Amino acid sequence: MNNMKLAVMSETIAGENRVATVPDAVRRLVAAGWEVYVQSDAGIRSQFTDVMYEQAGAVVSPDLAAVLPGADIVAKVRPPTPEEIPNIPEGTSVVSFMQPAADRDVIKAMMARKITAYSFDLLPRISRAQSMDALSSQATVSGYRAALIAATLLPKFFPMFMTAAGTIPPAKVMVMGAGVAGLQAIATAKRLGAQVRAYDVRTAAKEEVESLGATFIQLDLEAQEGSGGYAKEQSEEFLARQRELIGKEVAASDVVITTAAIPGRRAPLLVTREMVEMMSTGAVVVDLAADSGGNCEVTEPGKDVVMNGVTVRGLSNPPSSMPEHASFLFARNVASFLELMVKDGEFAPDFDDEIVAGMCVTREGMIPNDAVASVMNA
Ligand SMILES: NC(=O)c1ccc[n+]([C@@H]2O[C@H](COP(=O)([O-])OP(=O)(O)OC[C@H]3O[C@@H](n4cnc5c(N)ncnc54)[C@H](O)[C@@H]3O)[C@@H](O)[C@H]2O)c1
Numbered sequence: 001m002n003n004m005k006l007a008v009m010s011e012t013i014a015g016e017n018r019v020a021t022v023p024d025a026v027r028r029l030v031a032a033g034w035e036v037y038v039q040s041d042a043g044i045r046s047q048f049t050d051v052m053y054e055q056a057g058a059v060v061s062p063d064l065a066a067v068l069p070g071a072d073i074v075a076k077v078r079p080p081t082p083e084e085i086p087n088i089p090e091g092t093s094v095v096s097f098m099q100p101a102a103d104r105d106v107i108k109a110m111m112a113r114k115i116t117a118y119s120f121d122l123l124p125r126i127s128r129a130q131s132m133d134a135l136s137s138q139a140t141v142s143g144y145r146a147a148l149i150a151a152t153l154l155p156k157f158f159p160m161f162m163t164a165a166g167t168i169p170p171a172k173v174m175v176m177g178a179g180v181a182g183l184q185a186i187a188t189a190k191r192l193g194a195q196v197r198a199y200d201v202r203t204a205a206k207e208e209v210e211s212l213g214a215t216f217i218q219l220d221l222e223a224q225e226g227s228g229g230y231a232k233e234q235s236e237e238f239l240a241r242q243r244e245l246i247g248k249e250v251a252a253s254d255v256v257i258t259t260a261a262i263p264g265r266r267a268p269l270l271v272t273r274e275m276v277e278m279m280s281t282g283a284v285v286v287d288l289a290a291d292s293g294g295n296c297e298v299t300e301p302g303k304d305v306v307m308n309g310v311t312v313r314g315l316s317n318p319p320s321s322m323p324e325h326a327s328f329l330f331a332r333n334v335a336s337f338l339e340l341m342v343k344d345g346e347f348a349p350d351f352d353d354e355i356v357a358g359m360c361v362t363r364e365g366m367i368p369n370d371a372v373a374s375v376m377n378a
Contacts, residue, residue: 072341137329146288154171
């Protein structure tokens, strides 16, 4: 006898095409004893129809009153909105992306409703958690898309061509920030035949960049290692020196893809207006950090800014532009997380587990995580 029920709501934030579960993951969860309820058309923008969910064993209903009651946990991509929260019964759990600094009001509303909220943004990056690492799965999509978008915006070929009409040199691509998204952008640009160089403030990135056949740009700067494999927040002095050293590398590039981020902080400014002005006409900057302030001074999220013939694309929510596979991977992450929440066929989160405790944003109207509490109280 089991007693686990998952509810999946449609995403209502404009421009969000992903969904928190897909038929493949429903099959896996149903086989593990879950009842899965899905709001009608939740998957339609990711190419998953209601019939596909039903065939996988889900109950699909247009009525949230049929989807949500009795759910142990609601899965979403984006945090529930203030309009959605009153529909979620008190005491239910919710799992989604959720940033304590950016989503403060939503988190407070969930506390008031005694919702237990878990955020993929807070997943500890330990090897046991890799199958639940939604930040990485979505960053993989973002990096891939960034390279493809750069290739289509650039009025040149990426690969070298030796033709009867003459030889075309390969495009010079520079990737700033060689984390999960940056490495995927490097791999994709390499597959398209570009000449790729990359830079990161973490020393471990050098080997990873080189293993993809790209050149690591070594600057005369101290490494900026934080905890958990992340970069630490850098001083304005460090960033100013970095900009001074990187300027000529930017000017020599046909394409610059920026992916640099510091968890929970504004993205560091790496590419100034002056550097964009120094790039050749037709060059392209694709800024993956557009939604967190931008790595480029010129960036406007969701827009193309053309300056002196250089196009700066501020990518907003890039995984949503490839929703089928982004949702497929996200749903796998959700299913792995849900498996961790079950004991003897019951939904029974173990708050002594490092992953459960690390991801928990609110519980019983409180914020159990000190780091989250300090951000919320700041
Ligand atoms: N389960 C695991 O163990 C696990 C999972 C995922 C990632 N990781 C580690 O974490 C690393 C970073 O993860 P992410 O991609 O989510 O990071 P992220 O999205 O927070 O940042 C992207 C990249 O920007 C870099 N960066 C920050 N400031 C910069 C600056 N001023 N100039 C240039 N680059 C700058 C960071 O070092 C990082 O590589 C990974 O490469 C990996 O080593 C570990």
